[in-house]
Amino acid sequence: MTDSLRVCSFESRRQSEMAALIERHGAIPTVAPSMREIPLEENPDALRFAAELLAGNVDDIIFLTGVGARALLDAATTKYAREELLSALDRCFVAVRGPKPFVVMREWGVHVDVRAPEPNTWRELLEALDAAEHSCDGRSVAVQEYGRPNEQFYAELRNRGANVIPVPVYRWALPEQTGPLEDAIRATVAGEFDVLMFTSANQITNVLTIAERLGLKDEWLAAAGRTFVASIGPTATEALTDDGLPPDFEPEHPKMGNLVRGAIAVAAESRNGT
Incomplete structure (x- = not known):
């Protein structure tokens, strides 16, 4: 259809599924x-x-992602016994940011003291810690990172008296082949997309890195500001807003299907003036 919305997604791990979802809608x-x-x-x-x-x-350990928790244990077991590590974890106060690290703890047989409710950001995690009346004062609190460090979260923990121990276990790099991303950046500047979709906070960081390399950062930001921007959830929304792109749409539940379905529907209504 000639009037179909043109949607650009920056998804990496589930590219085929994302393309199929967009087409389906x-x-x-x-x-x-x-x-x-x-x-x-x-x-x-x-x-x-x-x-x-x-x-x-x-004293305390906070797991922010399931994949990060697994990566942390895999790295640690290159030197130490798995059973000893899990027993030591189970002796700590354990908090998780969302359902994925909770599932990992259950698989490991490690108890969970606090679990953040949806939308599973660090803010809900802090609220859950406060609701549990758990004091971080004077305690060593390890935080499994999930990409770029969350300095706001660390500052809030330190304000509560915690000795914060960041534990980075994986990093996000640029794709090995940046050609498709470069093409998408140029196409955005040319006004060829109706919707830009972000499924991770780190995506906007890498898009801006490549845009800057191309000498198009300002032009891309200006063009993106004229385009309908969709974010999968609060963490991505926060990153986009920090970079001057407050999203036009965020689904109630941070799922890829909800993002695609809702963003396309709202963007179509906006274009049609309904």
């Missing part, structure tokens, strides 16, 4: 992978954390 997809997840094979931070954990020097 009557839009024309462009999927430009923006990220590559790199586990830290030799992770000194994870090994230092494991040593402190086994020595009884970690």
Whole structure:
């Protein structure tokens, strides 16, 4: 259909599924992978954390993602016994940001003291800690990172008296082939998309990095500001807003299907003036 919305997604891990979802809802997809997840094979931070954990020097641990929790244990077990690590974890106060790390803890047989409710951001996690009347004052609190460090979260924990121990276990790099992303950036500047879709906070960071390399950062931001921007959830929304692109749509529940269906419907209504 000639009047179909043209949607650009920056999804990387589930490219085919994203393209199929966009097509299913009557839009024309462009999927430009923006990220590559790199586990830290030799992770000194994870090994230092494991040593402190086994020595009884970690009071609390906060798991922010399921994949990060698994990566942390995988890195730690290159030097230490899995059973000893899990027993030591189970002796700590354990908090999780959402359902995925909760499932991992259940698989490991590690109890969970606090679980953040939806939309599963660090703010809900802090509220859950406060609701549980858990004091971080004077305690060593390890935080499994999930990309770029969340300095606001750390500041709030420190305000509560915590000694924060960031534990980065994976980083987001640019894709090995940046051609599709470069093409999408140029197409955005040319006004060829009706909707830009973000499924991760790190995507906007990498898009802006490549746009800057191309000498098009300001032009891309201006063009994106004239385009309907959709965010999968609060964490991505916060990153987009920080970069001057407050989203036009965020689904009630941070799921890819909800994002695609809702964004296309709202963008179509907006274009039609309804």
